[in-house]
Amino acid sequence: MYKDITIAKVQDFEGDKIRIKGWLYNKRSSGKIQFLQVRDGSGFIQGVMMKKHVSEEVFELCKTISQESSIEVLGTLQKDDRSTLGFEIFVDEVKVIHLADDDYPISLKEHGTDFLMENRHLWMRTPKQNAILRIRDEVNFTIREFFRKEGFILTEPPIITPASCEGTTDLFEIDYFGEKVYLSQTGQLYAEATAMAFNKVYTFGPTFRAEKSKTRKHMNEFWMVEPEMAFADFEDNMKVQENFVEYVIQKVIKTMKRELQVLERDTGALERVKAPFPRITYTDAIEMLQKAGYEINWGDDFGAPHETYIAEQYDKPVFITHFPAEMKAFYMQPDPKDPKVILGSDLIAPEGYGEIIGGSERIHDKELLLEKMKQEGLPTEVYQWYVDLRKYGSVPHSGFGLGLERTVSWICGIDHIRQSIPFARTLNRVYP
Template sequence: MKITISEVHQHIGEEVTIGVWLNNKRSSGKIAFLELRDGTGFIQGVVVKNEAGEEVFQTAKSMSQETSFYVTGTVREDARSPFGYELQVTGIEIIHEAVDYPITPKAHGTEFLMDHRHLWLRSRRQHAVMKIRNEIIRATYEFFNTHGFTKIDPPILTGSAPEGTTELFHTKYFDEEAYLSQSGQLYMEAAAMAFGKVFSFGPTFRAEKSKTRRHLIEFWMIEPEMAFYEHEDSLKVQEQYVSYIVRSVLENCKLDLHRLGRDTSKLEQVSAPFPRITYDDAIELLHEKGFEDIKWGEDFGAPHETAIAESFDKPVFITHYPAAIKPFYMQPDAKRPEVVLCADLIAPEGYGEIIGGSERINDYDLLLKRIKDFNLSEEAYKWYLDLRKYGSVPHSGFGLGLERTVAWISGVEHVRETIPFPRLLNRIYP
C-alpha cells in the first residue's frame, strides 16, 4: 500500500510503501537509522540487518544524502519521537542516487544557503516555516470566507500608486507608464462598493533600498476592505483575524513549532481584544524609555516599534498618527484633523508592524484636496474619485504583510526564510 508520511498514523502495524528522499542517516553496528522525508513530513526509518537482510542493509548504509527511493516497512508507534511514529524498514528501491549534494549536515553560511535556496527548502527548518506559512494562508481564507467576505483579485500592473511612486518599480505598458503594484487597496475599495466586504491575497512590490531583517522587495499581502465600517469596526476585525490565525497555527502546526524551538506560551496569550495606544501616548512612552530624540510628527523606526511592543504581552495598536506622515486617502479625525483615523498593529518580540490600516476618506472634495496636496495626478485617480461621487459611504480596510506575520508566529529572525524564493535588495537568484 503506497501512502505518505502524513498518513502513517492511519496504518499502525501495517506494511506500507512511501516515496521518499534521504535527509540524513547514521548507523550503529547492525542497525541503520534513516531520516526520511516525502514533502508531507519527516519520519525515521530503522533498518535492522537481521530483519531486513544483508542486501537492504548494505543499500541503506551506502545511500547518499537526497537519494530518492521507495521504502517499504511496517509502521510502529515511537513515543521517543516528537512525530510519534517510525518505520521498520524491510525494502528499498532506489529511484535516483544523488551525488555530492551541496547542503550537508554541517553548518553553512547564509549567503551559501540563499544561493542554494532551491535545495535549502528541503531542510527540516525551512519545511516547518513553509508549513506554518501555508497554515496562515489556509486560516486566512477560512476566516474571511466564514465572515461574509468575497475574494477579489486586484491588478498587479497599475497606472497609479496608492502611496506615491518613489518606491515603485516602473515599467512601460506599451506607450503608457506603469508600475508594479505596491498595494491592491484602491482597487479593493472599488470592490467593496460592489460587494460590501472583500479581501485580496497577492504579491506586492516595494523598491525600497532596505537591508533590514523585516524587509523584502517582493512580498504577499492580505488586504480586506469593508463598506459601512468605520475605524473602530475595522480594529475589531483585525484583532479577531490575527487571533484566529495564531490559534490555527497553534492547533495545526504543533510539530513545526516544536522543530523551530518556538516558545508557544507567548503565542497562547494572543487573543482579542488587543491593547491600544495613540501616537501621542507612544511618543510619551518612548521618551520614558530613553528615546528622547523622537519628536511629534516623526514616523517610528524598528527600534521605536520594538520598545513600544515590549510594554505589552499581545500585539498592540498604535492609532491616530499625524496626517502628514500617512498616505493621502486616510480619514482625518473630525475632532482633531491633524491626525488620521488609522492604526498600525505592532507584533510582540521585536517583529514590528504586521498590519497597517485606516478608515478611508469618503468625501469627494476632501479626497480631491488631498490628491492635490500630495502632488498626485488628478487624471490618474479619476476612477478612485468616482467612488466618492456615486453612493459614497464610510469604509475602512487594512493590509497584513504575510512574511512578517510568518516570521513572528514561527519565531524566525529574518523574513528571507518566510517566503519560498526571497527577493532582496541584492538578490534575485534563484
C-alpha cells in the same frame, strides 16, 4: 500488501505494512543496523534496517545511497516514543528511484546564511525550513477561511498599475508597450472599488516595493492580504483586525504543533493573542518613548527600536492610533476632532516583530479627497476612477493590510523575514 501512505498520516497505520515514497535526508550505521532518515514532503521519519532481517543485497545497497536520493521504503510501522513523530519504520526493503549525485551542497554541517539562500531551492528541504513553509501554508489557508466565514468576497487587483497607490516614489517601473507603468505596491485602491460592489471584500496577492532596505523585516516582493469594508468606520476596522489576528494565531498553534516544536518555538506569547488588544495613540506613544530616553519628536516615524519598546509594555499585540496626517497616505480619513491626525492605526506584534498591520478609515468625501490629492501633487486624470467612487454612492468605509511574511516570521519566531517565503526577493537577491 503494503499500503502507500504519507508520513503525515502515520498515526492511522500503526502495525501495518506500509510504503513511503520520498528522499533520503540522512543516514547512519551501527554495525548490523542502519538508520535511514526519510522525508516525503509531509514530514520526516526514521527507518530502522536490521541486517538479519533484509537481504544482503538491500543492506549493501543502503550503504551506497547518497543524501537526497529518491527512494521507496517498505516496512512495518511501529510505535517509537523517542521520536518526535512517535513512530518509526521497521524496514523490509528499500528501492532506489534515483541515485543523487554525491556532491549535494547542503551537508548536515553548519553553513552561512548567504550560502543557504544561494541554495534556497535545496535549503527548504531541511526540517526547520520545511516547517516554516508548512506554517506559511496553514496561515495562508486560515486567512481565507476567516474571511469566508465573515462573508468577505475575494477579489483580485491588477499587479500592473498606472500610478502609485501610496504617494511614494519607491516603485518598480516597467515598459508596458511604450507606456510607463508600475508594479503594484498594494491592492487597496482596487479593493475600495470592489467593496462598493460587494460590501465586504479582500485581496490577497504579491506586492512590490522598490525600497533599498536591508533590514530583517523588509523584502522587495511580498504578499499582502487587504480587506475593505463598506459602511465600516475606524472602530469597526480595528475590531475586525483583532478578531482576525486572534483567529489566525489560535488556529495555527492548534493545527501546527509538530512544526512549531521542530522550530523550538515557545508558544506562550502566542497563546495570549486574544481580543481585545490594547490601544495607545501616536501622541501618547511619543511621550512614552521620550520618558524612556529615546530622542524622538511628534511627527517622526517609528523605527524598529521604538516599536519594540512600545510592544514590550504589553503582553499581546498593541494598536498605535491617530498618526499625524502628514505621515500617512492621502486617502486616510482625518479625525474630525483633530484634523492633524488620521483615523488609522498600526498593529505592532510582540517580541520585536514590529508592524504587521496598517489600516484606516478612508476619505469618503469627494471634495476632501480632491484636496488631499492636490496637496500630494497626484494627477487627477490617473485617479479619476478612484474619485468616481466618491461620486456614485459614496459611503464611509475602512480597510487594512496584513503582511503575510511578517506574520509568519512572528508565528515561527524566526530572525529574518527572508525565510518566511519560498524564494525571497531582497535588495541584493534575485537568485534562485
